[in-house]
Amino acid sequence: MKKTLLFSFVVCLFSTLIVGCSDDSTPTDQYANWRNRNDAYLDSIVKVARKNTSGEWRIYKSFKKELEETGTVAQNLATLSKFDSVYVRVIEEGAAAVKPLFTDTIKVHYRGTLLNGNVFNQSYAGDLNPQVHTPSKFLLGGLVTGWVTAFLQMNVGTKAELYIPYHLGYGAVAKGTLPAYSVLKFNVYFSDIIHPKKP
DSSP states (O other): OOHHHHHHHHHHHHHHHHHHHHHOOOOOTTTTTTHHHHHHHHHHHHHHHOOOOTTTTTEEEEEEHHHHTTOOOOTTTTTGGOOOOOOOEEEEEOOSOOOOOOOOOEEEEEEEEEETTEEEEESSSSSSSSSTTTOOEEGGSOHHHHHHHHHOOOOOTEEEEEOOGGGTTTSSSSSBBBBBTTTTEEEEEEEEEEEEEHH
C-alpha cells in the first residue's frame, strides 16, 4: 500500500514537473504597444529635463521650428510641445566654445539605442576610447532634424546623451530594423568640426 502511494506520488510529481516545464505560451512581442511605450518614455525624459534646465539638462527647440517662427528666440516650456525639442543631458561640456554651422562636417563618436536598450547603430564597440576608436564624419545638414538641432547648439569636445522624439528622428515609418515611433537615445562625443573649403 505504501509502495503504491509512493509510486502514485512520484508519478504525479513527475507529471507536474513535465507539464510545468513545457513552454506552450506564445512569445511576447517586445515591440507590442511600442508607440505608447515610447510616449511614456519621452514623458519621463521631458519631466526630468524641464526640472533641471539650469543643471546638466538642455532643451533645444527644433531648428526647423525656429526657422518657421522667425524672430522667436526664447522658448516657453509651458506651451512648447514635447515633440518639438531635443533633450540633451550634458555629461561633459566641451572646453572650446566653438559650434558648427549647418554646412559643416562633424566628427562624432556615437551609440544609438532604443528604450529597451537595443543598439541600432554605433561608431564604436565596447567602451569608448577616443585614442583607439575613429569618429564618424557627417555633413551636419544631411542628418535627421534631432541631430542637426542638438549639434548646432553643442560645443566641440562635448560628451552628452541625446533624446530625440520620433517626430525629429525617423518618424512614424519603420526604417530597417528600427521600429516606427521610436524615441532615439544617442551617447555622443563631439570630436571635431571640418569646415568646407572655400572656393
